[in-house]
Amino acid sequence: MTAPRIVSLLPSATEIVSALGFADALVGRSHECDFPPEVEDLPVLTSPLIDPAGSSREIHSRVEARLAEGVSVYRVDADLLRSLSPTHVVTQVHCEVCAVSLAEVREALGPDSALRLVALGASTVREVLADIERVAAALEAPRRGISLTRGLSERMSAIASEAARAPRRPRVATIEWLAPPMAAGNWIPELVEMAGGENLFGQAGRHSPWLERDALFRADPDVIVVFPCGFSLARTEAEAELLYEIPGFEDLDAAANGSVFLCDGNQFFNRPGPRLVETLEILAGILHPDRFSFGWEGIAWRRWAR
Numbered sequence: 001m002t003a004p005r006i007v008s009l010l011p012s013a014t015e016i017v018s019a020l021g022f023a024d025a026l027v028g029r030s031h032e033c034d035f036p037p038e039v040e041d042l043p044v045l046t047s048p049l050i051d052p053a054g055s056s057r058e059i060h061s062r063v064e065a066r067l068a069e070g071v072s073v074y075r076v077d078a079d080l081l082r083s084l085s086p087t088h089v090v091t092q093v094h095c096e097v098c099a100v101s102l103a104e105v106r107e108a109l110g111p112d113s114a115l116r117l118v119a120l121g122a123s124t125v126r127e128v129l130a131d132i133e134r135v136a137a138a139l140e141a142p143r144r145g146i147s148l149t150r151g152l153s154e155r156m157s158a159i160a161s162e163a164a165r166a167p168r169r170p171r172v173a174t175i176e177w178l179a180p181p182m183a184a185g186n187w188i189p190e191l192v193e194m195a196g197g198e199n200l201f202g203q204a205g206r207h208s209p210w211l212e213r214d215a216l217f218r219a220d221p222d223v224i225v226v227f228p229c230g231f232s233l234a235r236t237e238a239e240a241e242l243l244y245e246i247p248g249f250e251d252l253d254a255a256a257n258g259s260v261f262l263c264d265g266n267q268f269f270n271r272p273g274p275r276l277v278e279t280l281e282i283l284a285g286i287l288h289p290d291r292f293s294f295g296w297e298g299i300a301w302r303r304w305a306r
Contacts, residue, residue, distance in 0.1 A: 004139055006088045007081065009046060009105060012273035013090040013120055014039055016135050019274045020144045022232060027084045032230070035267065035275075043084065046077050056228060056239055078108035086115055088138060093121040120272075123186045124205045128272045129153065148274065152165035155277045156194060159284050159292070163196030166288050172197040173221035173253070173254070175209075176265070177228050178242040181211040195283035196291075197223065213246055224254040225286060226304075227265030233300060236262045240304055261286050263301040 007028040010013040014033040017026060026039060033039050053077050054062070081089075091105045105117065120290040122128040128151040136145025172192050174184040183201035185208040192199040200219045201224045202209055226243070228236055240262055254260055263269060268279040281294040282301050 001085070004088055005064050005084065005086045006090065006139075007045065007086040007091065008033060009076075009085060009091040010120065011035065012271040013092070013135070015271065015275060016132050017090065017139075019148055020132070020136050020139065020141060022139055023143075025139075027086060028081065028107040031156050033236070039198075043080060045077050045081050045084075047077075049075055055179065056242060057179060074104070076104050076108040078110075078162040081108050082110070088116045088118060090118045090120065090135060093119045116151045117303070122272045123207075125156070125187050125190045125276065127205075128187060128276060131272070132274070139251075152274060156280055158282055160194040160196075162291055163194065163284055163288060166291060167197045169196055169198045170222040170287050171200055171219065172225060172287070173200050173216065173219065174202065175211065175224060175226045175228075175243075176269075177206050178226070178239055179245065181216075181243075181246060182208050183211040184208050187276060188269065191276065191283055192225075195280055195287050197283070197287045213248075216246070217248065217273050220252055221252075221254050222259060223287060224252070224255075224260045225263060225283070226260065227263040229270045230266050231264075233262065233264040233302070236265065237302075237304075241306075258303060258305070260304040261301055262304050264299075268300055 004022065004025045005027045006017055006025045007024060008017055008026060009030045011030065011033045014026065014029055015035055017023065018036050019084040023038065026042055027040045028045045028214065029039055031044050051274050052167065061197065068304070088210070089105060097124060116138055118135055119130045122131045129152065133145035134147050136142050140203065162187045174188050176184040185202035185206045187204065189199040189202050189204040200221055201211055226236060228239065249255055263282060268275055268282060282296045285296055286301060
């Protein structure tokens with residue numbers, strides 16, 4: 001085939017394309033694509049239509065207001081997109097809050113576009129691996145996709161096998177948004193179980209649910225892992241105090257025993273791509289530090305000392 005010219009409008013897609021060995025073929029990215037670091041030099045094709053600098057509660061309110069009006073949270077620079085003459089555009093159909101929608105991309109491309117549009121929509125670990133192979137197939141490199149997913153699967157299986165030997169499985173609550181509180185669904189419940197924990201909220205393959213206070217207190221988790229969507233570790237730390245707006249939060253076992261852990265959701269937990277393996281490493285290190293030490297503490301997660 002002719003040399004591909006790839007536009008990625010999703011951070012995890014950018015990571016997939018790069019992990020498959022096509023980083024040099026990328027010609028454009030979304031405003032959120034930042035890994036591997038060299039992609040930051042690429043033209044930026046999207047921008048948020050809300051101010052992302054506010055608090056968790058402010059961001060939630062702004063997003064809800066736009067969705068209620070039936071308008072997008074993001075903008076696509078259609079002129080720039082077409083000027084780049086891509087052969088492939090990789091986008092998503094999973095979440096209208098997470099990135100530009102498939103409909104917006106199609107509108108930007110126009111009805112006569114002959115390029116290859118690859119829309120990802122994984123909500124489980126298996127589907128993430130399948131998406132990687134779909135991207136590889138679209139780029140006419142299916143063997144690269146199979147090789148990459150095999151390696152990722154082997155790494156995850158090795159961690160899961162070791163975690164299964166632990167004598168105790170901590171009961172885990174995951175928090176994907178702080179105000180209002182939201183538990184994590186999609187691939188996170190699977191990763192918690194693989195890391196040797198018992199997942200209390202959210203179901204594999206389902207969108208993330210709101211976390212009700214009464215349910216949280218009935219469960220009284222041993223461990224709470226916090227990774228707000230799109231937040232770095234530093235930003236998670238800056239907003240962690242919002243947890244104490246949940247009445248009685250300090251009385252939960254996890255809070256009282258110092259078992260609340262803050263994580264980098266932006267780079268790891270929230271991206272359905274190759275670095276879900278690193279997310280599993282982070283969880284395994286949090287839940288079973290006597291068995292796992294991958295070196296992520298202080299970089300991607302830390303125990304919260306209020």
